Structure formats: C-alpha cells, structure tokens
Amino acid sequence: MxxxxxxxxxxxxxxxxxxxxxxxxxxxxxxxxxxxxxxxxxxxxxxxxxxxxxxxxxxxxxxxxxxxxxxxxxxxxxxxxxxxxxxxxxxxxxxxxxxxxxxxxxxxxxxxxxxxxxxxxxxSKAPPADALKVVAIGHQWWFEFQYPELGLTTANELHVPVGRAVSVTLESKDVIHSFWVPQLSGKVDMMPGHRNHLWFTPTQARPEPYLAQCAEFCGISHANMRFRVFVRPAADFDAWTKSTAADRTAPTTDIAKAGEAQFAASGCVGCHTVKGNAAAAGTVGPNLTHFGSRTTLGSGVVDSNPQNIRKWLANPQNVKPGALMPNLNLSQDALDKLVPYLEGLK
Ligand code: HEC
Ligand SMILES: [Cu+2]
CATH class of the missing domain: 1.10.287.90 (Helix Hairpins)
Structure with a gap:
C-alpha cells in the first residue's frame, strides 16, 4: 500500500x-x-x-x-x-x-x-407535610399496603392520587425485600426490624397500572413477587379509599353465603382478614376484604378471574411455586362455594 x-x-x-x-x-x-x-x-x-x-x-x-x-x-x-x-x-x-x-x-x-x-x-429531602402516608410491608412473597390515616389495608395493588406526594414507610415481616416501581420510585430495601423511607410525586394518571417488582432476592418465589401501582385522578382515588375502607359487601346469594361459612370451616379465617366478617381476622396472608376488586392474585402472577381463583385455592403452589398459603385439599363442593364468595368481596 x-x-x-x-x-x-x-x-x-x-x-x-x-x-x-x-x-x-x-x-x-x-x-x-x-x-x-x-x-x-x-x-x-x-x-x-x-x-x-x-x-x-x-x-x-x-x-x-x-x-x-x-x-x-x-x-x-x-x-x-x-x-x-x-x-x-x-x-x-x-x-x-x-x-x-x-x-x-x-x-x-x-x-x-x-x-x-x-x-x-x-x-432524600423530607416529604411535604400533606403527603399521603403509606406503609408497605414485604412478605414472602407478596406486598401488604396500609394507609394508616385512612384505616385501610390492601395487598399487591397500591392506589395513589396523581400530583400529590406519597410517603412510603418500608418494612418487612421476614427477610430483606426491595420496593421498586421503575417508572415511579425505588429501589429501596424493606428490612426486618428497621424502617426505610422513600417518597415520590406521580405526575401521570393512567388507566393501566405501573408494574413493580421486589428487587432483592428473597427466596424461591422472588421472581413472582410483583405489585401494581394505580395512579388515579384525586376524585377516583377518593372513591377508591371510601370503598376500600368500608367493610366487605355482605354476601347476598345463597352460594356466596355458604362460601362465607366455608371460609370459616376451612380455616381461611385464621390467616386472612375480611373486615365485616368478625371471624376472619388473620394477618398471615393478604387482607381479602375487597379481594373481588383487585385485578390480579398471588402478587400479580395471574389475572383475578373465577378460573384462576379456583386454580389458586385448589393448589396455590401450582400457580405460584413456593407460595406460603398451604394446599388445603379443598373438595370440589368447597371450591364451588368459595369462588363466588371471594369474587363478591368488592
Ligand atoms: C396458613 C395461612 C393461610 C391459610 C390457612 C389460607 N391462606 Fe390464603 N393466603 C395465605 C398467604 C400467605 C397468601 C399469599 C400467597 C402469595 O401471594 O405468595 C394467601 C393468598 C390467598 C389469596 C390470594 C390473595 C391475593 O390478593 O393475592 C386468596 C384468594 C386466598 N389466599 C384465599 C384463601 C382461602 C379461601 C383460604 C381457605 C380455604 C385460605 N386462603 C387459607 C395464607 C393462608
Ligand atoms: Cu424479592
């Protein structure tokens, strides 16, 4: 060359x-x-x-x-x-x-x-004084959300109003988890025996939820430990808090009434709270008071619909490997009653 x-x-x-x-x-x-x-x-x-x-x-x-x-x-x-x-x-x-x-x-x-x-x-500044307060508690393998000022507790689906600061206190019931909503906030660890804090001000309301995920390996079903954040106009959020703070809608049909009896007979009440059903005050599993209004179950692994609710109750580990709800070997008859009862918990 x-x-x-x-x-x-x-x-x-x-x-x-x-x-x-x-x-x-x-x-x-x-x-x-x-x-x-x-x-x-x-x-x-x-x-x-x-x-x-x-x-x-x-x-x-x-x-x-x-x-x-x-x-x-x-x-x-x-x-x-x-x-x-x-x-x-x-x-x-x-x-x-x-x-x-x-x-x-x-x-x-x-x-x-x-x-x-x-x-x-x-x-890392302190959140504004008028921030909405939420306590997020990590459990293997699902998220609990408490709104102490509004007297309500829910699971796996966090609702917040657009344009207002949300101040989140992070806790854990067992091992270290991490709260992460990629489009909104995170990742901050949820530690047993120690409180962490974060806050964020959502700027965009939209009908579909923001996807979120535990971001700290926490055991066998870590990858299935998801949640959803619904950012809504203030009026919609207020309507949601009113209905979610209320007691469960009492069962009206015979089958749903039989389902409530089955819910006690099968021992569900020992692990799950249903406000308005005095027997159901357990706190091991998610609060089910308004389970019928949630869009997913098992911390977002599947959509909530009658087929999936039935599958879950028949064998939770089949839907979510490692899930800490025991397989209660429910009869077909018990499932027939429980599904409409749970669906009706709006
Ligand atoms: C030993 C405690 C325990 C018992 C008993 C129990 N559950 Fe659960 N349940 C759990 C736990 C823990 C979860 C959360 C599992 C997860 O998402 O990883 C759960 C989850 C659920 C969910 C999904 C909730 C959601 O929002 O994702 C439903 C529905 C449910 N249980 C219904 C029942 C019914 C009905 C019974 C009785 C037949 C029952 N459970 C008995 C512990 C229990
Ligand atoms: Cu995890």
Whole structure:
C-alpha cells in the first residue's frame, strides 16, 4: 500500500464510519428496549424524572467515550501494525498525553456528579407535610399496603392520587425485600426490624397500572413477587379509599353465603382478614376484604378471574411455586362455594 496518504485517509474514515455504525446500533437497541412495562427511560414521577435525567447524561457520555476509544483503537491497530517493510511503532511514556487522558475522565466524572448529587439531595429531602402516608410491608412473597390515616389495608395493588406526594414507610415481616416501581420510585430495601423511607410525586394518571417488582432476592418465589401501582385522578382515588375502607359487601346469594361459612370451616379465617366478617381476622396472608376488586392474585402472577381463583385455592403452589398459603385439599363442593364468595368481596 506504500503507506500513501490516501491509504491512511481511507483507514481513518473507514474506522470512524464502522465505529459510528456500531455505536448507533447499540444506541438503537437500548432505545428500542426503553418502551417496556418496567422501563426507567419513561418516568412518571418528579423523582423518577430526576433519576432519568442523570441517567441520560451518563448514557450519552458513555456513548461518546465508547465511540472515541473504539475508533482510536481501530485506527491505531490498522495504521501502525507490523507488515513487510514496516515494524510496529512503540511508544514509552508521554507526559502530555498522560495528563490529558487523566484529566478527561476527571472532567467526565464531575459532569456526571452534578445531576447525580442534585437528584440524591432532592429525593432524600423530607416529604411535604400533606403527603399521603403509606406503609408497605414485604412478605414472602407478596406486598401488604396500609394507609394508616385512612384505616385501610390492601395487598399487591397500591392506589395513589396523581400530583400529590406519597410517603412510603418500608418494612418487612421476614427477610430483606426491595420496593421498586421503575417508572415511579425505588429501589429501596424493606428490612426486618428497621424502617426505610422513600417518597415520590406521580405526575401521570393512567388507566393501566405501573408494574413493580421486589428487587432483592428473597427466596424461591422472588421472581413472582410483583405489585401494581394505580395512579388515579384525586376524585377516583377518593372513591377508591371510601370503598376500600368500608367493610366487605355482605354476601347476598345463597352460594356466596355458604362460601362465607366455608371460609370459616376451612380455616381461611385464621390467616386472612375480611373486615365485616368478625371471624376472619388473620394477618398471615393478604387482607381479602375487597379481594373481588383487585385485578390480579398471588402478587400479580395471574389475572383475578373465577378460573384462576379456583386454580389458586385448589393448589396455590401450582400457580405460584413456593407460595406460603398451604394446599388445603379443598373438595370440589368447597371450591364451588368459595369462588363466588371471594369474587363478591368488592
Ligand atoms: C396458613 C395461612 C393461610 C391459610 C390457612 C389460607 N391462606 Fe390464603 N393466603 C395465605 C398467604 C400467605 C397468601 C399469599 C400467597 C402469595 O401471594 O405468595 C394467601 C393468598 C390467598 C389469596 C390470594 C390473595 C391475593 O390478593 O393475592 C386468596 C384468594 C386466598 N389466599 C384465599 C384463601 C382461602 C379461601 C383460604 C381457605 C380455604 C385460605 N386462603 C387459607 C395464607 C393462608
Ligand atoms: Cu424479592
């Protein structure tokens, strides 16, 4: 090739184009994965937006660094390689270069630190006084949500109003779990014997829930420990709190009444609370007072519908491996009564 000027130019331009295409392909792959249900790229709270902004700056800087290093590596490898009539070029020590490539990373780290520290300080401030208070309790393998000021308890489906701060106290009944709603807030550990706190202000109400997940390995069914966050206009939220704080709707049909009797006879009452049914005051499992209004069961592993409720009662471990509700070997007759009863708990 004679190391001609045009040969060198071709190597440099070719390397830059190849590296640009590679960088672009990686960027597009990331951008394409952004629009998934547990994305952190599309924030829906003030705090998640701060995290996303810091993340984007780091992501773009990382792209620039990736492009520069890959391009230079490729160019140098091709230009200064050993071949007939040319020995590989070796350098030993170059103070100017070393100062420059130490300073550049320092500047990059400083640029990343500014939005990072500002997001940390914003999110670790005390929540506003009018924040909605929620206590979230991790259990193997489901989430309990209590609203102490509203006198209500629910499971696996957290409802919050849009535009108002939500202050969450995190606890655990057994092992360490982690509360994570990628588009809204998290990940903060839920520890036994220690309270953690986080707060967030949802900015986007929408009909479909935000998906959430325990983010700390907590045992066999960790991957099935999910929950949903419903962000609703204030009026809808108020209506939800009113109906959810109320006692269960008393069974009206004969079959549902028989179901309530079965619920006591099968020992369900020892583990589950149903407000309005004095016998049912257990706290081992989820509060079922308004179970019929929830969209999923088993902490979000399946939709709540008569077939799935029946499957769950017949063999909980079949629906959710490791589930801590025992298989009670219920008869078909008991299932026939329990399903309509549970469905009617609106
Ligand atoms: C020994 C305690 C225990 C007994 C007895 C028990 N359960 Fe459960 N139940 C649980 C636990 C724990 C869960 C949560 C399992 C999970 O999601 O991992 C659960 C979950 C459920 C759920 C799903 C709730 C939701 O929102 O996801 C329903 C419905 C349910 N139980 C109904 C019943 C009925 C009906 C009986 C009686 C036939 C019964 N349970 C007996 C402990 C118990
Ligand atoms: Cu977990």
């Amino acid at each position: 004679g190391s001609s000027r045009s040969g060198r130019a071709a190597i440099i331009i070719g390397s830059l184009v190849a590296t640009a295409i590679l960088t672009w392909a990686i960027f597009v792959a990331f951008a394409d994965s952004a629009n998934t249900p547990q994305t952190t790229f599309i924030p829906a709270s003030v705090q998640a937006a701060l995290v996303r902004d810091a993340y984007m700056i780091i992501f773009i800087l990382a792209g620039v660094v990736f492009f520069a290093i890959m391009a230079v590596t490729l160019i140098f490898t091709l230009l200064y390689r050993e071949r007939p009539g040319q020995t590989a070029l070796q350098f030993h020590g170059n103070s100017k270069l070393e100062v420059v490539w130490t300073l550049i990373p320092v500047i990059i780290v400083v640029i990343m630190a500014v939005p990072t520290f500002s997001a940390i300080s914003e999110t």
